[in-house]
Amino acid sequence: MKRINTDIRWGWWKDTIPISILAVFTVLFFSDIFFGNKIFIHRDLLRFFYPLREFSVTQFKLGQIPLWNPYIHCGSPHLAEFQTCVFYPFSIIYLLFPFAKAFNYFIVFHVFLAGFFTYLLMRHWSYSRYASFLSASVFMVSGYTISVINLLASLGSVVWLPLIILFYDRKNYIWTGICLAFMVLGGGEPAIIFGTILILLFLGRHKALLISLLVAIGLTAFQILPFIEFLFHSSRPSMAFSEAAMWSLPPYALLDLLVPYLSETDYLYKDYWTRQSWLLVYYMGLFSIICAFISLKFNTTKRRKAFFYILAAGLVLSFGKYTPIYYLLYKLMPGFSLSRYPIKFFFMVTFSLAVLAGMGLDYYRQNVLALKRFLKIGLAIGFISSILYLLINLNFVEIYSFFYNEVLGFIDKKAELGQLVCVGLYNIKRGFGILMLLLLLMFLPSRKKIGLNIALPILIFISLIDIFTANKNLYLNMDTNDHLRPGESIEFLKKDNDLFRIFDSPATLRQNTFVPERDYFDGVTALKKRMVSNRGVSFGIYDAYGYGSLYNKRHDQVIEAITEKDLPTETNLLDLLNVKYVISPKDFEASGYRLVKKGEKANIYENENVLPRAFLVDKAVVIKDEKEILEKLTSKDFKPEEEVILEEGPRTSRFAPVRGRQGKVRILDYKANQVIVEAEVSSPKFLVLSDSYYPGWKAYVDGKQTKIYRADYILRAVHLEPGKHTVKFIYDPYLFKIGVIITFITLIVIMLSLRGWRSQPKQSHEIASSLRSSQ
Numbered sequence: 001m002k003r004i005n006t007d008i009r010w011g012w013w014k015d016t017i018p019i020s021i022l023a024v025f026t027v028l029f030f031s032d033i034f035f036g037n038k039i040f041i042h043r044d045l046l047r048f049f050y051p052l053r054e055f056s057v058t059q060f061k062l063g064q065i066p067l068w069n070p071y072i073h074c075g076s077p078h079l080a081e082f083q084t085c086v087f088y089p090f091s092i093i094y095l096l097f098p099f100a101k102a103f104n105y106f107i108v109f110h111v112f113l114a115g116f117f118t119y120l121l122m123r124h125w126s127y128s129r130y131a132s133f134l135s136a137s138v139f140m141v142s143g144y145t146i147s148v149i150n151l152l153a154s155l156g157s158v159v160w161l162p163l164i165i166l167f168y169d170r171k172n173y174i175w176t177g178i179c180l181a182f183m184v185l186g187g188g189e190p191a192i193i194f195g196t197i198l199i200l201l202f203l204g205r206h207k208a209l210l211i212s213l214l215v216a217i218g219l220t221a222f223q224i225l226p227f228i229e230f231l232f233h234s235s236r237p238s239m240a241f242s243e244a245a246m247w248s249l250p251p252y253a254l255l256d257l258l259v260p261y262l263s264e265t266d267y268l269y270k271d272y273w274t275r276q277s278w279l280l281v282y283y284m285g286l287f288s289i290i291c292a293f294i295s296l297k298f299n300t301t302k303r304r305k306a307f308f309y310i311l312a313a314g315l316v317l318s319f320g321k322y323t324p325i326y327y328l329l330y331k332l333m334p335g336f337s338l339s340r341y342p343i344k345f346f347f348m349v350t351f352s353l354a355v356l357a358g359m360g361l362d363y364y365r366q367n368v369l370a371l372k373r374f375l376k377i378g379l380a381i382g383f384i385s386s387i388l389y390l391l392i393n394l395n396f397v398e399i400y401s402f403f404y405n406e407v408l409g410f411i412d413k414k415a416e417l418g419q420l421v422c423v424g425l426y427n428i429k430r431g432f433g434i435l436m437l438l439l440l441l442m443f444l445p446s447r448k449k450i451g452l453n454i455a456l457p458i459l460i461f462i463s464l465i466d467i468f469t470a471n472k473n474l475y476l477n478m479d480t481n482d483h484l485r486p487g488e489s490i491e492f493l494k495k496d497n498d499l500f501r502i503f504d505s506p507a508t509l510r511q512n513t514f515v516p517e518r519d520y521f522d523g524v525t526a527l528k529k530r531m532v533s534n535r536g537v538s539f540g541i542y543d544a545y546g547y548g549s550l551y552n553k554r555h556d557q558v559i560e561a562i563t564e565k566d567l568p569t570e571t572n573l574l575d576l577l578n579v580k581y582v583i584s585p586k587d588f589e590a591s592g593y594r595l596v597k598k599g600e601k602a603n604i605y606e607n608e609n610v611l612p613r614a615f616l617v618d619k620a621v622v623i624k625d626e627k628e629i630l631e632k633l634t635s636k637d638f639k640p641e642e643e644v645i646l647e648e649g650p651r652t653s654r655f656a657p658v659r660g661r662q663g664k665v666r667i668l669d670y671k672a673n674q675v676i677v678e679a680e681v682s683s684p685k686f687l688v689l690s691d692s693y694y695p696g697w698k699a700y701v702d703g704k705q706t707k708i709y710r711a712d713y714i715l716r717a718v719h720l721e722p723g724k725h726t727v728k729f730i731y732d733p734y735l736f737k738i739g740v741i742i743t744f745i746t747l748i749v750i751m752l753s754l755r756g757w758r759s760q761p762k763q764s765h766e767i768a769s770s771l772r773s774s775q
Helices: 002-029 031-035 044-061 089-096 099-124 129-140 143-150 152-158 161-169 173-185 190-202 206-219 221-232 251-257 262-269 286-298 302-322 324-332 342-366 372-394 396-407 414-447 452-474 480-484 488-494 506-513 520-529 535-539 553-563 626-633 734-774
Strands: 038-040 477-479 501-504 579-584 593-597 603-607 614-617 619-622 643-646 664-670 674-681 685-692 697-701 704-706 709-711 715-720 723-731
Touching: 002 031, 002 099, 002 129, 002 452, 031 038, 031 099, 038 099, 038 480, 044 089, 044 099, 044 143, 044 152, 044 520, 044 535, 089 099, 099 129, 099 143, 099 152, 099 161, 099 342, 099 480, 129 286, 129 342, 129 452, 143 152, 143 342, 143 452, 152 173, 152 190, 152 342, 161 173, 161 190, 161 206, 161 342, 173 190, 173 206, 173 221, 173 734, 190 206, 190 302, 190 342, 206 221, 206 734, 221 734, 251 262, 262 414, 286 302, 286 342, 286 372, 286 414, 286 452, 302 324, 302 342, 342 452, 372 396, 372 414, 396 414, 414 452, 477 480, 488 520, 488 535, 488 593, 488 603, 501 506, 506 579, 553 626, 614 664, 614 674, 626 643, 643 709, 674 685, 685 709, 685 723, 697 715, 715 723
Parallel strands: 501 579, 619 643
Antiparallel strands: 038 477, 579 603, 593 603, 614 685, 664 674, 674 723, 685 715, 697 704, 697 723, 709 715
16 A cells, blocks of 8 residues: 555656646746746737736725726726636736736746646546646647737636546536636636537536536626626627628638748738737647647547547637638527637637647557558658758758749739748748658657657657747737836826826827837837827726727717717817817817827827816706717717706606706715715706716715716716705626625535535445445
């Protein structure tokens, strides 16, 4: 017995070695982040994830639950946005370190988890440590995983896939549900959740899947119910197929699995929306593709067949608009139409190839002598690769010149295409060199020239170097201090102590989406000066617009009505929304707007007619038709300071207020989930608060709950009788509280179930002992 226990302990110790190597490899891969005072900034990290997650941390440190974000969209349900990850357990990292460092650690830790969980899964399936390490490292730093660093919702979701499969395979459906709940709370990416359910269906035990889903839904009810409510108030349910199928995987891009960045020409000849712009790279190493091919060709196990189907399903879904199946799912599958960008399903391809690579490596390891014929063919391919490598290497300049001068000819954008040809030739040459080494090393053990104990570590080392050099520079970063520096626009706006909002002009919004600067880092600096989406959140500056994955449909319509105009004075909507400053990269002249700051990348104009955040109105007009309201709002004749548009009138005999003195309004307290206003009126009036109207907000006048009216299509208003009043607005969402109750009940049921299961082995042991005693 002692020998067995020693073997178990030594076996676990040997498993810590590859896991430790994964950790060290992760640190080396992100060495510039760990040792160079850098911060991840690529794409949505700067403009979306960083400011919104920093807001969550700030609220928690103030002792507030970040249910509502007042800084963007004139107020938005923060918790209901899955990607904010408010209650994701590993968001605790943000509270343990300075936020900029915590932001880095969160990302790197989740990249490591992708490898760690994959290693555990492969070891659970009894694959060798070599095979498990290969699958783990390939999935961990694959093109997909490194690409979604800038899409934290996808990264925080997909890393849980291996652990979900592990518990599901062990028939531990409660823990499967718990990990599914982590996947939801980690970002709730619909494509990943749908794809994960599809993977579990391929792995069997469909009734058990229902149990796991119920556990996950119960644990995340506090998040799901507010999300569903937000979904119904957004424009997402009416999304057209052209938008849903945008960024489908073009079949020719699969060549990038063999040679990285071959499909980069799309960036020259297709615009941002017509090319595939979501996933940056597909590459996951040549050795993993070779091993996956061995598994697909020679391995006949049930598990290999399941992962073949997963691979095929992932490809079909990723192709999106290039196959009729996606359109049928869009039309017929409930909830499927809510997901945009079919390329998101590529995680199924990446993960299945990583697992198949491990399977193939073990098959090679166990059957190397039986694979002599296959390995001879591989050796021949390797020999041809070596010749091609030498030809390209020795004649690189001549080959490039031939392509540039003769093949490209008078093709449009010849110079830019020439650069891509140069990079492509280099990567093709690199691929031939790596392929030559891999196939030669794989062949030698079949002739017993070297042992597998020597060949396998070298093969895996080459694989690591291959993926490392191809994908390391995929993510972009900048100096942390430069990132944290406010910039001239923020510094100017922070000098104004009033309660106000800003708004980006249409030209600014275009430049923040399609950055005109050719150098990425110059572009990042310019984005900060132009107050890129959500930038002000980190500095306490309110924006009438913002950037998110879900948008309040009505608010979006009002913003569209503003941005489609040439000048801000063509409507009075900016006045109504408390917009005091307009950020514009271009000069403009408009009555009531004066230039207060001339900047290198953006000018700041002050709106002299801005209305305060809370104001009083004498006259109310009731209009029930939404289209008619929008037409009146966008008319220059609409005077928001004189009348408020309601969709229903107050239940009072004094509905038509008598014009009197304007009265006084003072905001006493303005927090995320609470606004307190003091108002003094001499005649019945409406108090208009230029914050978004949304379910869950309650109003109390002098401690007595009163009705909140939807005012001016998107704002809030309460009716006040003469006198001095304290009006308190509190965000107290009913569905969140219902969700908390459901989650709490689910936790109790889970704890009781786990306790019952733990007692079963003890009972079984007692029964077995009694049987032995009776015998």
